[in-house]
Amino acid sequence: MKNILEYLEKSAQQYFTKVAFTDENHEMTYGSCVECSKKIGTALLELKAKRKPIAVLMDKNVESLTGFFGVVYSGNFYVVIDCYMPKDRIEKIFETLEPIALISDYAHQELALSLHHKVYFYEDLMTTKINQVALDQVRNQMIDTDPLYALFTSGSTGVPKGAVVSHRNVINYASWYKDTFDINEETQFGSQTPFYFSMSVSDVFSTIISGATLHILPKKLFSFPIKLIEYMNEKKVNTIYWVPSALCIIANLKVLDYLALEYVNKVLFAGEVMPTKQLNYWIKKIPDAMYANLFGPTETTDICTYYIVDREFKDDEVLPIGKACNNCDVFLLDENNQEVTDHSEGELCVRGSFLALGYYNNEEKTKEAFMQNPLNQAYPEIIYRTGDLVKYNEFDELIYITRKDFQIKHMGYRIELGEIEAAVNALEKIQACAVIFDEGKDKIVLIYTGKMNDQEIMEGIKNKIPSYMYPNVIIKKKIMPYNQNGKIDRKWLKNHYED
Amino acid sequence: MEELLDILKGLKPGVDFENEKNLIDDRILDSLDVMNLTVELNDEFDIEITPLDILPENFQSIEAMYALITRLQED
Numbered sequence: 283m284k285n286i287l288e289y290l291e292k293s294a295q296q297y298f299t300k301v302a303f304t305d306e307n308h309e310m311t312y313g314s315c316v317e318c319s320k321k322i323g324t325a326l327l328e329l330k331a332k333r334k335p336i337a338v339l340m341d342k343n344v345e346s347l348t349g350f351f352g353v354v355y356s357g358n359f360y361v362v363i364d365c366y367m368p369k370d371r372i373e374k375i376f377e378t379l380e381p382i383a384l385i386s387d388y389a390h391q392e393l394a395l396s397l398h399h400k401v402y403f404y405e406d407l408m409t410t411k412i413n414q415v416a417l418d419q420v421r422n423q424m425i426d427t428d429p430l431y432a433l434f435t436s437g438s439t440g441v442p443k444g445a446v447v448s449h450r451n452v453i454n455y456a457s458w459y460k461d462t463f464d465i466n467e468e469t470q471f472g473s474q475t476p477f478y479f480s481m482s483v484s485d486v487f488s489t490i491i492s493g494a495t496l497h498i499l500p501k502k503l504f505s506f507p508i509k510l511i512e513y514m515n516e517k518k519v520n521t522i523y524w525v526p527s528a529l530c531i532i533a534n535l536k537v538l539d540y541l542a543l544e545y546v547n548k549v550l551f552a553g554e555v556m557p558t559k560q561l562n563y564w565i566k567k568i569p570d571a572m573y574a575n576l577f578g579p580t581e582t583t584d585i586c587t588y589y590i591v592d593r594e595f596k597d598d599e600v601l602p603i604g605k606a607c608n609n610c611d612v613f614l615l616d617e618n619n620q621e622v623t624d625h626s627e628g629e630l631c632v633r634g635s636f637l638a639l640g641y642y643n644n645e646e647k648t649k650e651a652f653m654q655n656p657l658n659q660a661y662p663e664i665i666y667r668t669g670d671l672v673k674y675n676e677f678d679e680l681i682y683i684t685r686k687d688f689q690i691k692h693m694g695y696r697i698e699l700g701e702i703e704a705a706v707n708a709l710e711k712i713q714a715c716a717v718i719f720d721e722g723k724d725k726i727v728l729i730y731t732g733k734m735n736d737q738e739i740m741e742g743i744k745n746k747i748p749s750y751m752y753p754n755v756i757i758k759k760k761i762m763p764y765n766q767n768g769k770i771d772r773k774w775l776k777n778h779y780e781d
Numbered sequence: 782m783e784e785l786l787d788i789l790k791g792l793k794p795g796v797d798f799e800n801e802k803n804l805i806d807d808r809i810l811d812s813l814d815v816m817n818l819t820v821e822l823n824d825e826f827d828i829e830i831t832p833l834d835i836l837p838e839n840f841q842s843i844e845a846m847y848a849l850i851t852r853l854q855e856d
Contacts, residue, residue, distance in 0.1 A: 366808075504812035505805065505840075508832045531816045537832045713820060731817060733824055760791045761817045768813075 284426035286449050286487065287354055291316060293493040297467065302489065303344040304517065305498040310344040312493070318348040321410040322385070323355020323417055325402060329382055332357040332420070333428055335642070337381040339363045339372075339394055342477055342498055345404055347486065349385045350431070350477075352407070357420040358382070359429040361444065362478040364766065365390055372397060375434050375442050378643050426450040432642045433480055435580050444642040445580045447483075454635040455583040456487035458607045462588065463548060463574065465521070469494035470545070472519035474504070474528050479767050480580040481552055485523055504528060507537040520545040523576075525553040525768040526560070527714075533560035534713055538567040552576035552585060554769045555682065555700070557707045559597040577603035577682065581651065581666050582636040586610050587680055598708030598746065602679035603672065610634040612680070614672065619656040627673040627683055631655075633665045671698070690719040692726060695750045699726070702753065705746040706730060706739060714762045716770045717753065718779065727779055728753035731762050755779075782847055788821055789843065798843050805837045815840060822846070828853040 283289060290312075293302070298313040310318070326336065336353045338360050340346035346362075353360035361379060363372055376397065386394035387404040394401045430452055432444040459465065465488045473496050475481040489496040497517045503510035529551060532538060549564055549571050556575055565573060578585035589604025606612040613621055614628030622628035633655060640648035655663040671683040683689075684700040691697070699717040706715045706728060715730035730739070736756040744752070757779055763771040789798045796809055804810045810818070818840070819830050828850060839849045 501812070502805070502808075502837075505810070505815040506835055506837060508835065527813065531812055534816060535819060535832050535835065540832045713817075731820075733820075760788070760821055761793070761814065764813055 283453065284449065285354075285421065285424055286430060286452055286490070287319075287351065287421070289453070289487075289491040290319075290351060293490055297493045300467075300493065301495050303347055303496050303498065305343045306500045308344050310348070315344075315348055315351070317412070318345075318408065319351035319355055320412045320414070320417060322349060322352020322402075322404075322407045323420075324413045325407050325410040326353065326356035326358065326383065327413070327416055327420070329356070329358075329400075331382050332423065334358045335361050335379050335381045335432060337361045337363050337376070337379070337384045337398070339365060339384060339386040339390055339397070340404065341365055341387075341389070342501070344498070345387065346477065349404065353385070354430060355417055355420070357424060359431050359446070361432045361434070362476075364476060364478045365393070367766070369393070369397075371442065375444070378441070379432070379434075379444060380643070424449075426453065427639070429639060431483075433478065433483075433580050443644055443647050446639040446642050447580075447583055448639055451583045451636055451638060452483065452487050453491075454609055455585070455607075456484065456491050458609060459484050459488045459585075460492050461608070463488075463521070463550065463572070465489070465492045465494055467493040468520070470518050470520045471496040472514050472517070472522045472546075473498050474522065474524040475553075476767075479553075480584040481523060481525070483584050504531060507532055507535055508541055511537060511541045511543055514546070515544045518545045519543075521548040521550070522546060523550040523552070526551055526556040527554075527764065527768045527770075529564060530557065530560045530714070533563040536563070538563075543568060546571060548572045548574075550574045550576060552578070553767065555704070556601060558595050558599055558601060559708065559710070561591075561601070562595070562597060565591075575601045575603060577680075578632075578636075579666075579668055579670075581638045581668075582610070582632050583638065586612055586630075586632045586636060586668075589679060597710075598705070600681065600704050602675060602677070603682045604679050607636070610636045613657075615656065615667075621657055622673075625674050625676075627671050629686055630668045630670045630672045630680070631665045632668065633663065637664065637666050688719075690721075690726075692719070692724065693750050697726070697751050702726065702728070702743075702747060702751050705743045708746075709734065709739065709742040712739075714770065716762065716772055716775055718772055718776045720755075720776070720779075725754040726751070727755040727757065729757045729759055729762070729775055729779055731759050734758075782843070784825065785822075785843060785847055785850065788818075788825060789846075792818055792821065802842045805841050810840060822850060826850050826854065 294312040294316045302312045338349045350360045383400040384398035426449045432446045434442040434444045473485045573591040575589045576585045577587045589602045655665045669686045684698040702717045711734045712732040765771040
């Protein structure tokens with residue numbers, strides 16, 4: 283199969299009346315998902331465009347998913363826009379993207395009309411009569427390297443970059459995900475991550491290729507964890523793939539001491555480093571579940587390496603990021619573009635079918651990150667440089683060290699800020715921490731939340747890291763700033779830690 | 782109440798906590814805020830807010846939070 287819609291249609295044939303997606307208001311069967319998507323696809327045919335971007339501005343609900351598939355039915359690719367994103371950031375994205383149309387709903391009418399001259403409203407699209415002949419014609423012209431979606435991530439210069447991901451990427455990636463974690467028709471996903479974040483690609487597409495069911499967990503329930511657990515039990519959620527900060531809410535508030543997650547047997551996570559202490563809480567509460575640490579950027583569809591937890595970790599030990607996924611190859615390059623073959627560190631590079639096509643309308647950034655494999659002079663072969671420094675441990679598992687741009691030079695030493703964070707995170711009373719480097723003042727700055735003072739922290743870490751890595755400034759905060767993807771906002775901290 | 786107001790202002794500067802009555806419904810406080818706030822209140826007021834107390838109605842306004850703290854202090 284070469285098109286993601288073939289997988290959706292196959293599941294719809296097999297499980298026509300089975301619920302594919304739910305949210306707090308609605309549920310949608312595989313059959314009606316295909317029908318609604320085809321209506322949208324048919325309506326969009328009047329644009330007479332192929333392989334062009336169409337933006338979707340809707341809340342995270344079951345209808346928005348048919349919006350995405352509808353765009354694909356029309357022969358174009360979709361771009362998810364977060365309804366709560368600041369308007370000027372949306373406009374910046376649109377400057378690069380130049381979407382040919384925008385799909386929205388009546389709830390976001392005002393914003394949608396202020397953003398684009400060609401807006402389709404979901405409610406209107408549902409009155410379209412499906413034109414199967416025309417949809418078939420479009421499908422016959424599509425190939426597996428055609429774009430499926432573009433996903434915008436923040437760029438260091440402040441201009442967002444849109445990674446363009448193809449059908450082939452997602453088919454290869456989601457097949458690996460399905461096989462590795464045994465996603466099947468019994469799987470009930472509890473979806474936490476937003477649709478404009480690459481992790482949701484795993485949930486959504488492994489669901490449709492295996493005939494599983496995906497339950498969109500209402501965002502507000504994460505504020506009221508008991509209600510969240512009740513909701514997940516009611517939906518019989520058995521598989522979750524969350525960002526660590528969401529897993530930490532449950533662990534830090536010891537929610538599972540009060541109410542058990544009755545069905546969960548797979549706990550997968552990615553997006554940032556999962557603190558071992560909080561992971562151990564989950565393992566203690568649900569000892570028989572499978573736990574896996576996934577690692578990768580949007581540019582490799584979502585993930586390129588993974589580690590299924592197969593041994594015990596102490597609170598101060600770091601989880602490996604494991605080994606490469608099937609049909610995906612990773613290797614390490616040093617500063618001179620030579621392959622690292624021993625246990626020293628290098629930049630993680632990826633080759634294979636998970637690699638995105640590049641950044642939309644941004645040749646310069648594409649060339650910086652997607653380049654000819656320096657180890658291969660014989661034929662064209664593109665690799666992606668992740669910008670992440672990693673090394674192999676004694677078990678031949680990859681260990682994440684830090685972002686290449688987080689590695690600093692301080693008093694002549696090369697220091698990984700992530701190593702200091704790991705030492706601080708292991709202290710019992712620390713809730714969250716971030717270490718940044720103020721180049722101007724040549725100071726290592728630790729920012730943390732938790733019931734500890736700076737003396738207790740220094741006492742706790744002094745035997746774990748060398749003295750040249752000790753923080754020079756320690757700031758206790760009542761709240762840690764997080765960005766829209768739920769990661770600690772280090773960029774903001776760097777500019778505001780002195781406030 | 783004064784102490785609580787200070788904590789809230791420290792957590793989320795720029796919010797009109799004296800008059801805002803729908804902190805949760807209006808998405809002024811998100812899930813990580815509620816978690817951080819819970820830990821902070823436990824610490825400052827020497828109480829134990831359990832997950833069973835973490836309900837929207839206990840966090841919508843400063844008055845609701847104050848009532849929760851008072852109740853837990855009396856327990």
